[in-house]
Amino acid sequence: MADVKRSRREKAAQTRARIIEAAHAEFLDRGFHGATIASVATRAGVATQTVYFVFHTKAELISAVIDAQVMAPDPATGEVRPPELMPWWQEMVTDPDPVSTLVRFVRGAAPLYERAAAVSEVLRAAALTDDEVRRTHEHHMRLQREGFGGVVRLVAEKGTLRAGLDEARATDVLLTVFGDSTYHLLRTEHGWSHEAVLGWFETVLPDLLLDTSG
Numbered sequence: 180m181a182d183v184k185r186s187r188r189e190k191a192a193q194t195r196a197r198i199i200e201a202a203h204a205e206f207l208d209r210g211f212h213g214a215t216i217a218s219v220a221t222r223a224g225v226a227t228q229t230v231y232f233v234f235h236t237k238a239e240l241i242s243a244v245i246d247a248q249v250m251a252p253d254p255a256t257g258e259v260r261p262p263e264l265m266p267w268w269q270e271m272v273t274d275p276d277p278v279s280t281l282v283r284f285v286r287g288a289a290p291l292y293e294r295a296a297a298v299s300e301v302l303r304a305a306a307l308t309d310d311e312v313r314r315t316h317e318h319h320m321r322l323q324r325e326g327f328g329g330v331v332r333l334v335a336e337k338g339t340l341r342a343g344l345d346e347a348r349a350t351d352v353l354l355t356v357f358g359d360s361t362y363h364l365l366r367t368e369h370g371w372s373h374e375a376v377l378g379w380f381e382t383v384l385p386d387l388l389l390d391t392s393g
Contacts (some may be wrong), residue, residue, distance in 0.1 A: 197223040198223045198225065198369060199244055211312065239315075247320055263326070284330050285357065302315065339389065341389060
């Protein structure tokens with residue numbers, strides 16, 4: 180019986196993963212409003228009712244897509260974890276230098292931006308015209324702000340923020356400059372390479388956030 184239950188859980192997890200992968204492609208190809216549950220189901224090779232059973236609404240589905248892009252396998256164990264539990268985050272926490280801490284953050288978060296920035300922008304655009312999607316977008320922004328606020332606190336403990344910046348305003352700056360929109364704009368509309376974008380982030384963020392006069 181235990182083996183049967185485990186097999187069912189594994190099958191359900193595989194189905195969920197296929198739906199999320201299909202939805203990611205569908206949202207990028209057609210946008211939020213152009214995407215349909217039926218098309219996602221076709222891409223995933225499942226019944227339309229299965230998608231509704233697992234995710235209920237398109238807003239829940241795109242939220243799950245973004246969550247899946249933010250999670251990543253630990254290179255040592257293969258276990259899927261949030262950024263705060265990844266080795267690079269722990270290295271960032273223990274690094275005593277504030278500039279190096281920011282660089283570690285940029286480099287550690289970079290794969291997340293490659294995976295999630297484009298679909299996050301789909302969500303942002305749809306949030307302008309749909310209340311349910313707006314609530315979903317606000318939820319993800321709150322989560323991102325909590326994470327970025329933690330980085331700002333780390334940096335402020337190790338160095339000095341620029342004059343005129345408290346932790347809240349420094350978090351605003353970090354969210355704006357090192358955000359999905361900026362990454363997506365530089366990569367897609369201006370044609371920068373991934374490495375060029377990261378190099379720019381590494382250069383400007385210390386100057387924007389820290390008093391480096393000393």
